[in-house]
Amino acid sequence: MIIMKNFTAKKVEINGMLIGMATDETGADWYESQKNFADDTLKIIFNSDGVIVSMSNDVSSLWPAGNSVAEIAPDAVPDNLDINGGWAFDGKKIIAREYTTAELVELAKNKRDALMAVATAAIAPLQDAVDIADASDDEQESLTVWKKYRVSLNRLDLSLAPDIDWPLLPE
Structure with a gap:
């Protein structure tokens, strides 16, 4: 399982063009890191509270700026998982969110x-x-x-x- 935390976005100039890029807290580039994710897993984006805000099996469809990403094995994905605020990632697994x-x-x-x-x-x-x-x-x-x-x-x-x-x- 891959977990990449606390992405920040910035624009860099390459050959006179401004390109958006995101790096995690270790400095790993999002686009370069995508090749490390397995094809058959679910990739989730979660915010600083652990709340799942986006998900896809296709890692290239995600943009994690301001958030974190985790890779989840298919057998660990709840059947009714959605991105409507009721689910969270606790650092190891997806759990039903406990509301204050x-x-x-x-x-x-x-x-x-x-x-x-x-x-x-x-x-x-x-x-x-x-x-x-x-x-x-x-x-x-x-x-x-x-x-x-x-x-x-x-x-x-x-x-x-x-x-x-x-x-x-x-x-």
């Missing part, structure tokens, strides 16, 4: 805000129909259901994350 309380609250806030946007989008045309006195009974009932849902979202105690009892999305 503040991060869990922020994730809950983002989820709540996204659900509020869905509710608001559903409410707007229903409210328009009511406002112009053209709402059917089904539309009026649906409007009430969506508004109750939005109020429930607004009343959530996000400090309880991840143990939040999320209201069910109206049908």
Whole structure:
């Protein structure tokens, strides 16, 4: 397994052209080092917190500036691995990321805000129909259901994350 840490990027002039290059903390050049990686492994890029931010089987498709790189054997790659922030590299293996309380609250806030946007989008045309006195009974009932849902979202105690009892999305 290859691990290269703390890449920095710089531009160098070669034959009058500025070329981007990255070197790790030992001074190893990224482009020169790519030949050392095996073809059948997953290459991951992870940040200073160990969070996996990019990955590819093709090492040449990665640019590690500001981060680090590790090579992972195929049998050590979790089935549901992604680069959405839920996975980390602990220096030896890929692990499910443990979020801090503040991060869990922020994730809950983002989820709540996204659900509020869905509710608001559903409410707007229903409210328009009511406002112009053209709402059917089904539309009026649906409007009430969506508004109750939005109020429930607004009343959530996000400090309880991840143990939040999320209201069910109206049908």
